[in-house]
Amino acid sequence: MARIAIGGFQHETNSFTPHRADFQHFAQHRDRPPLVRGEALLQALRGNTFATSGFLAAMRPGDEAVPLVWASGGAGGPVTDDAFERIVGELIGSLSRELPVDAVYLDLHGAMVNDTHDDAEAEILRRVRAVVGAMVPVVVSLDYHANISPEMVKLSDAMVAYRTYPHIDRPETGRRAAGLVNVLLQRGRPAGRALRSLPFLLPVDFQCTLVEPSRSVMNWEPSAHAGILNATYAAGFPPSDTHWCGPAVAVHAWTQEEADAAADEYLQFIRDRETAFHTRLWPTDEGVREALRLAQGATRPVLIADTQDNPGAGGSGDTTGLLHALLRHGARGAVVGFLCDPAAAAAATAAGVGAHVEIDLGARHGPAGVQPLHARFQVLACARGAFPLTGHVTGGAVADLGLMVLLRCEGVDIAVVSRNVQAYDPAPFDRLGVDWKACRVLVLKSSCHFRADFEPAAHAVLSVLSPGAYDPDPGHYPYRRLRPGVRLSPGRPGAEAG
Numbered sequence: 001m002a003r004i005a006i007g008g009f010q011h012e013t014n015s016f017t018p019h020r021a022d023f024q025h026f027a028q029h030r031d032r033p034p035l036v037r038g039e040a041l042l043q044a045l046r047g048n049t050f051a052t053s054g055f056l057a058a059m060r061p062g063d064e065a066v067p068l069v070w071a072s073g074g075a076g077g078p079v080t081d082d083a084f085e086r087i088v089g090e091l092i093g094s095l096s097r098e099l100p101v102d103a104v105y106l107d108l109h110g111a112m113v114n115d116t117h118d119d120a121e122a123e124i125l126r127r128v129r130a131v132v133g134a135m136v137p138v139v140v141s142l143d144y145h146a147n148i149s150p151e152m153v154k155l156s157d158a159m160v161a162y163r164t165y166p167h168i169d170r171p172e173t174g175r176r177a178a179g180l181v182n183v184l185l186q187r188g189r190p191a192g193r194a195l196r197s198l199p200f201l202l203p204v205d206f207q208c209t210l211v212e213p214s215r216s217v218m219n220w221e222p223s224a225h226a227g228i229l230n231a232t233y234a235a236g237f238p239p240s241d242t243h244w245c246g247p248a249v250a251v252h253a254w255t256q257e258e259a260d261a262a263a264d265e266y267l268q269f270i271r272d273r274e275t276a277f278h279t280r281l282w283p284t285d286e287g288v289r290e291a292l293r294l295a296q297g298a299t300r301p302v303l304i305a306d307t308q309d310n311p312g313a314g315g316s317g318d319t320t321g322l323l324h325a326l327l328r329h330g331a332r333g334a335v336v337g338f339l340c341d342p343a344a345a346a347a348a349t350a351a352g353v354g355a356h357v358e359i360d361l362g363a364r365h366g367p368a369g370v371q372p373l374h375a376r377f378q379v380l381a382c383a384r385g386a387f388p389l390t391g392h393v394t395g396g397a398v399a400d401l402g403l404m405v406l407l408r409c410e411g412v413d414i415a416v417v418s419r420n421v422q423a424y425d426p427a428p429f430d431r432l433g434v435d436w437k438a439c440r441v442l443v444l445k446s447s448c449h450f451r452a453d454f455e456p457a458a459h460a461v462l463s464v465l466s467p468g469a470y471d472p473d474p475g476h477y478p479y480r481r482l483r484p485g486v487r488l489s490p491g492r493p494g495a496e497a498g
Contacts, residue, residue, distance in 0.1 A: 002185055004059065005098060005132075006041070007068035007091045008052055008107030009124060012075035012145060014314025015113055015241035016477055017469040019077035019365070023086055026071040030419045031389065031399040033072070037090065041067035049394045051141040051162075052107045054174025060182060066101055068094040074422075075314050079114040092127050103137045103181050104128060107174070110146020110161070111237035118242045118481055122151035129155050137184035141177045143167070145204065146234040149244040153195045157184055158252050161234045163218045165209045166424065166452035168392045180229060190229055190252050192259030196267040198236075198247040198274075200487035201474045204313055205463055206277040207235040208448045213273035220269050227258035231266055238474040239314055241481050275491040279463060281307070281472060287464030288325045288441075295440040298459040301335075302440065305461065307447040308468030312422040315445060316340065316365035320373050321466030322443050323362070323414065327373075332411030333440035338401075338428055342418040345403040348379045355379050361407070361414070367467050377407040377414075381432045391425035391453040399427065406432040413439075424449035447472075 011021055027035045033044040042065060045052045050072070056065060069091040073079070095104070106128065112120035121140075128138060137157045142148070144162040153159065158180040162173050184190075209218050214235070222231055229252040236246040249266040253259035282290060291302045306322050309315040317340035326334050344361050351357045357379060360372035386400040402418030415432055423444035429436045436442055437457050444450045447463070447470075455461055471477065475488040485496055 001062045001064060002102040003064045003066050004181060005066045005068055005095055005101040005104045006052060006055065007095070008070040008072070009087055009091060010071070010107065010109040011073040011079050011112040012109055012143065012237055013078050013111055013113035014075060014239035014470060015078060016239055017077040017314045021073050021076045021079045021083060023083040025076070026073045026083060026087060028419070029400045030074070031394065031421045032074065032397060035069070035071040035087065037069050038067050041070045045070065049171055049396050050107065051170050051174035051177065054171030055105055055178045057171070058175040058178035066098050070107065075312050077314060079112060079120065081115045084114040084117070084120065088124055088127060092131060095128065095131050101132065101136065103139065103185055104132060105177055105181060106138065106140050108140055108142055110142040110148060110234060111240045113240050113242060119149045119151060119244065122149050122155065125152060125155035135189065137181065137189055139177050139181050139184065141173050142234060144235055145237040147236050147240050147242050147245045148195060148234050148248040148250050150195050153193050153250045157189045158229050159232050159250050160230055161232050163209070165207050165214070165235070166393055166449040168452055183229065190254050192253035192256040194251045194259040194263035196249045196263045197244060198270060199485065200274060200490045201238045201246045202235050202277055202490060203238060203472045203474060204447050205279045205281065205307055205472045206490065208451065210451060213276040217270055217273065220266060222262040222265055224258070224261070227254040228262050229253060231262050233266065239470060239477065241477070241479050243481050243483050245482055246486060277490040282462050282464045284321055284325050284464060284466045287462050288322070288329050288331065291441045291462055292329060292331055294460045300457060300459040301437065301442040303450070303454055303458045303461045304441060304443045305447060305450065305463040306443055306445045306466060307463050307472055308466055308470050309445050310422060310447045310470050311420045311445060312449060313447060313470035315468045315470050317420040317445055318362040318364055319370050319466065319468045320362040321370060322464060323373055323412070326412050326441070326443070327410055331441055334443065335413045335415070335434060335436055335439040336443040337415035337423050338417045338421055338445060339414055340418070340420040341416050342402060345405050345416050345418045348377070348405040348407060348416070349382050349403050351379055353379055353382055367469065370467055373409070375409045377409050379405060380408050380413065381406040383431045387427060387431050389425045390427045393424045393449055393452050401428060404428065404432060406434060422446050422449055424452065426453055
């Protein structure tokens, strides 16, 4: 019987937004469990839809799960030193008390930045390795958007990342990690490790695995399999200002020769497809006009991705550029979700269903030039409390978005929540009684995750630019730490980091 320590600490950091992820952010229940410890970790994550959930389900009978600490903060600005040290301190303290253990599994993201550590996952691994020593296997699962560093590869013994974007394989990723733990418990730590970083950044909007070339990149397999534990690709998260930001391939193998050969082969496969990474991004008014044109005579909604206000990339969830544009163009029958404004939700809840409220909606966090929508709104619905998510990304998880309301202004309906969440799941609409499949235009604050559940019911999809905290063009970011010579977008020679 093996004792396997299990912990997790996840955050996808946008270095270029002024917000900070503090300890309370991780302790709050939103669309994922709050910070959990010990036995509460097992209770919260067993049967759920996270990588740890899959790991727990795939453990060998007789092996003992030793729960440490698990926290997930979604995406946002850098993690404060206070939050990082408190959570990692708890994880390391718990691990130290539980020694000896036979293996460690860590459910990480791979793109966390905090005030002190721009390679936060490597710092977590350094501290874990200092506790368990050189011989205990350490296996890591990562998000598809991880920025993998050499230290992360060196300090781990196997590494797996989500293979889908939208991320519908999180439990499967955990199951693959459990399989790797079993192999390492039998054979010991591997001798071979290799990392190959691509010489370009890949905008998040170009990373969808439902289309080429990302679909083929994720389906790649090495020509030789025998000595390879994992050949892992991560597309990177450009808004993280780190030295190793960007897409990369990580390989763990029984020999260094096998690791290098597989990493070089995978690297070349991706480089050969560099110029194929592309997605059209529409300017605000042009995109709304095109959506309304496509909606004429359509029997299914036209989807607009409000990609720059994607909470999954650090967006505040409360920008109003597309909402103003919908009203300018008379887009009656449109629905917007999910706009995060706790004050507006509270005012509408106090007024009650059927009432009219005159308030400022949204735009409480910038950026410059984004204005609240001051208008008279009708309150169509109110909701509060926990409810299950139902979609492919985290269906089965329980969300609590605080006070929720559905407001109407000039024929446009806005689903307002009190806790910021990406529009990747239809359950909040259902909670408010929104028949989103019957609307003309559906605006979703998301870049890609919405595609798992909303796109199959759509007539067409447009990604539209409207100012927010996430800029899909890395060429606009004032990088300070990115390694020199990296192209800031695929297929753009000369657009390089200084």
